[in-house]
Amino acid sequence: MEQTDDAQEHSPKPRPVSRWTKLRRRLGWLTLFSLLLLSGCGFYMLRYGALPAGAIMQSTQIIDSEGVVLASVQGGVNRQIVKLADISPWLVKATVAIEDRRFYEHAGVDLHGLARAAWVDMRHMSKQQGASTLTQQLARNLYLSHERTWTRKIKEAWYAARLEQTYSKDEILELYLNQIYYGHGAYGAEAAAKLYFNKPAKQLSIAESALLAGIPKGPRYYSPHLHPEESKARRQQVLEALLETRQITAQQAEKSAAKPLGIRALPEEQVSAAPYFADYVKKIAIEKLGIDERLINEGGLRIYTTLDARVQRQAEAAVKQGLPAGESELQAALIAIDPRNGYIKAMVGGRNYRRNQYNRVFASSRQPGSSFKPIMYATALEQHAITAATRFRSEPTLFYFDGNRQIYRPSNYNNRYFNGEIGLRQAIAASDNIFAVNTIMQVGPEQVIGMARKLGIHSPLNAVPSLALGTFPVSPFEMASAYSVFAGQGRKAEPIAITRILDAKGRVIYEAHPSTTEVLSPALAYVTTHLLESVFDRGGTGHRVSSLLKRPVAGKSGTTDSDAWFVGYTPELTTAVWVGYDRGRPITSTEAHRAAPIFAHFTEAALADVPPSSFPMPEGVVSATFDPATSLLAAPECPAEWTTEVFLSGTEPTETCALHQDKAGGDPADHGGGGGGRSWWHKFRKWW
Template sequence: MDLNNKDEQVAARSLSRWSKLRRRIGWMTLFTLLSLSAAGFLLLRYAPLPAGASMQATQILDANGETIASLQGGVNRPIAKLADISPWLVKATLAVEDRRFYEHAGVDWRGLARAAWVDIRHMSKEQGASTLTQQLARNLYLSHERTWTRKLKEAWYAARLEQSYSKDEILELYLNQIYYGHGAYGAEAAARLYFNKSAKDLTIAESALLAGIPKGPRYYSPHLNPAGSRSRQRTVLQAMRDTNRLTEAQANRAASIVVNVRSLPEEDQRAAPYFADYVKKIAIERLGIDERLMNEGGLTIRTTLDLRMQRIAEDAVKKGLQGGNEELQTALIAVDPRNGYIKAMVGGRNYRNNQFNRVFAKTRQPGSSFKPIVYATALERHAVTPASRFRSEPTLFYFDHDRQIYRPGNYNGHYFHGDIAMRQAIAASDNIYAVHTIMQTGPEAVIEMARKVGITSTLNAVPSLALGTFPVSPFEMAFAFSVFANEGRRTEPSAITRIQDRSGRVLYESHPKEEQVITPALAYVTTNLLESVFERGGTARRISKMLHRPVAGKTGTTDSDAWFVGYTPELATAVWVGYDRGRAITSSEAHRAAPIFARFTEGSLGDASPQAFRMPDGVAQAYIDPATGLLSSPICPGRGVMEVFLEGTEPTLSCAPLGDEPRAKPDSPPPVRHWWKKLRRMWGS
């Protein structure tokens, strides 16, 4: 019994000590929490806000350090009082950006919790849920990186702003701070830029359009994306209707109004404007540079463009379109095949009137300019050789297990009505020969080759593929032909070489990848055949006198498109001419692309010594009898012509007198094959 009492006493003493310890921990915890709360309150109430970030122009430079564009060299930000801003813009902004603006204290915890839950479920940081005050804090004090650390800082600064300013003052700061695209910061600058009026005079429809832009100035600018801007405007009007800031009748009436947007002013015209837009797009969308940092962060962006070549390109385009229909459009892109650097880019005839960059338009059929890819495929697979002969005459082709018929025709109904070889077919752009070639090779193999050289557009495995009936962009065509110019190596397209911040820290540096996608021998044989386009009987013979160096290339003409894609060892260029709406081009308009190419190429390389295409190993040369496609011999009736082949695919039989069988190729190869190859190699080096 005494033993039990003793145990009870020990237990009671232990429980008493634990109770005292718990009470002590509780009081310490409470004291700590009260201390932290008090410190937080004092900081929130009295800690000074940091100075707002200063803005500095971002410089886009060409390869030689010349300025292409200065983004926000002087920020367009006239200040307006809240009373001088249209109440419709205020209502539209609150409806689409922060419906509970007058209810929260800087952070909408309900919205933040919802966004956090979505992020956790999807393992991402895509949800925003930033209040208008948080957006202001981010624009004034922080970067736009998607991290929880930045979110916490943003919430802190937002709460501090709410302590320091009234709701109307915060709203006024926001409407004078937010970026509306094209260099316009704040409601007043945006109203003047887009509508040439003061912010206080904005209508419901205009206010809804403006309020939709800050979410993504590149995507919702009425200049860069009219359809996206219009869709976003309707979203804003619906938000105003849902929050009872508009009646249904007012929303419907505003949605039916076509808002007249003012053209961009002259000062938006800059050197290489289409290229500058492309650089911004690449930096933001592909390299992850924040848009605000791009416009006002004082970056230095070094690019591959050569402003001297760019001016020559713009001049060549201007001269090439003179005297024609003012609606006739064009695109030109030139790249250095050795490293993938974009050297010149013209996306249209007038940037101020139309900012759409046709260099990237995948809406145009390349026509016969696609044929080199077909011929390269056939040569690689030994389906045909340069000596292979097909009859040039109206022909029916059966495909899909003979269930379908394809009836191609030659331009202007011109046929040779006889057998021709590949060089003659390429020079004259004979469609019948090209379709015979793809039938021998297989369209699937041609698509495979197109992918290897960089064509990403949709292509279907049908015979008409040989004639370029599936749309591709000038950008794709220039880089595809650059593979032939670069001895079979495909280089990754490159527009930006380096990005540095205002302190000189490197944010990005390019290291273009290169891949051998076809053999040097195949690239050379294809190139050698394409040189004949500039010779007598070739479709580019008219511009041959404008060029004073070895050039290879191919014309392409459809009912609505004119192309010329060509190259030298150091420059590959694609030129397109046509109408935006696919309207038919005239015969004279169809001949405008090639002279633009010639003026640009010779102007850009005029001071450089002409460079020959180097003949690599794996190429054989032989004299061929043009009448039979067999090896020439003294007993052949005609004169032999020199032809190039992939080694091992040259003819093995020689021609014979009429009525005799072709003779076997002698065991020893023709001597010319060795000394000519050696001579060409010496010349090429």
């Protein structure tokens, strides 16, 4: 027992665990726990982590009222997204064969290819080996930059794995073939097929598919336009890959290699079917509808518009015909609006968009001249200041205004006057300035400005007598808007260009709801229109083009030292035409007559399929026959030169002419003269 006790007394005692050892153990457990946690998080992220939002840029399409694509707003990107079923299977097979033969076997990252690439990179001490799968390339294009770093490579692999878990192989191929760059601004198979072969991707042959599949590796180097020999060699390489993967036979490969492709020449400049209108649509979408500019440029929107491509072609043809090639600096603008709904049907902002993109339709620096007079006359008719029976002398006249402190001396074109009294219809047809100024002095320029504002003219206007002659600049857009109210029977429809906008997924993000507002009585609009039809009668300023028009038309010309206008309309179409020089250079007498033929040629061509129709007479309009010498209702004894006109109800003459009754003898009362116009003749004419 003693020995045992001694042995126990002398046995070594266990050493106490040091603080350092405890710390190491804790760190070890913590490291193990962290590794397990990171592994778990990594597995969770790999399995369930959300992919970032991918940015597939695609061009926005501007579409006319009949579904015709007018333009693509690319913002540097030409892309049209299509389904995989709408891409030639030969392009799919060629792409897989040359880019990623193990595409259907790997899970996003080809480990064999990755190991080989790493070995090559280490040997050369560089990051020059690619070995990216199609899925990795897609991940890079969608989510990453193209810098060659290991960090990017790791992210690329992770995104590729998530893509494989999220999408099927066919969905990945569809994304890839809509995303990849094919050179010359074309992104995706559809844009590339149209760029190089002028056909949809669905119709690509084996040879065409082989050429396209070879381009993405070096879009510039393998461009058939820039390097045709290298492109041909690359196509052969793709055909061999197809042959090696047994996608085609040797006979097909040989035939495709020898087949000439007929590659489409690159256009010098992409100009839309209606370039000035396309620019206007983009501006409206951004500035008025609040659509983000980047979304317009890259979001693949579909913007449906009011323009009619056929009518637009007729407008461009009329402008081209009306401006001789030798007068290269002479410019023109044309805008056509459907007065029934405000739809802009055609827009020409100049004679050559490639040379000058300035849209003269909205240039508010041009005096409208006499084309402004109908606005003034409509004001006077509405205020009962004048009627169709009103007469003023056409002769040089001084007008005093501003409390008789100022004098205005208007003159007629070439100082031609009738030197006698004329009526309103004759004054409008001949564009008599003296009659116009007499009228504005009767109604007041402030009232005319109020009318202009109601009709849609917002440019600055001063309340002075010269306003009657169109001395304050306005734009063709404003003039077409104003005249559309006359054509629309007094109803104003705000001009619109966009009917609806769809996003890339087909969802409606904007839809127009056009409406009209009555700003003039239908009767006033009709009386004004009826008077403006006389412009095309003999002696009218539009008579020289009357033979070109096969339908009822109303309108008014306007000429200044530097501007020529014609604004006119039918019940279906209002058109404003301006001709002149950008810098306000004076126009010649020949150039002053260019606007009317453009209007006439365009109107008839644009409405070729529309049967002629008259302007309907509404309630509130009466017709009366009167003696122009007296502006009183005609009596049987009056000379044969009677005039029949339309009036706003209540403004027509009510007294019968007594002048000729007295000369013929007899009792004026028998004929209604001076007695309120109650003769049998007056009753008959009123009934008629």
